[in-house]
Amino acid sequence: MRLFVLCLCFTTLANLSFAQDSKKGAIQANVYVGIPVGAIASESSFNGGVSVGYLGQIESFLRVGGTIGYDFSILNSDSKIPKEKGYQYLMIGGTAELDVYQNFYVGADLGYAFAETKKGIGSHYITPKIGYRFNDHVNLYAHYKGVRFSGYQVASLGFGMAYNF
Secondary structure (H helix, E strand, O other): OHHHHHHHHHHHHHHHHHOOOOOOEEEEEEEEEEEEEEOOOOOEEEEEEEEEEEEEEEEOOEEEEEEEEEEEEEEOOOOOOOHHHOOEEEEEEEEEEEEEEOOEEEEEEEEEEEEOOOOOOOEEEEEEEEEEEOOOOEEEEEEEEEEEEOOEEEEEEEEEEEEEO
């Protein structure tokens, strides 16, 4: 896992260092909310998070970079899951966006979710997205987020807003 994180950091730094001047990159801040689905749906009714990352423009239609964020699911008061085993994660991964038609794009985040609770466990995550770019700064997107464990996954469907600096 450490090797994965080091490779991700190296790739992002290389992208920043060797990017051509004619191609621009952007720091991107995201805020999102969702409704839990799957194994956690009966234990939680809200998922949310924030992230910040860098997207370097590889081609006019493709952006690639890295992201780091915090994701949480609020457990219901009648949940059987102990609070110290809740679903709160520090998420570190790669991100990519591909323009498909005018201002519409598809994208995905892929990485590792480190548990932020005492008895929680971490695992790999994936977040496919479909979004609309209103201008150079504001994007809205719908997403599915899943943190995969052996036998089940903690997942949510939601929407978010990204701001590019």
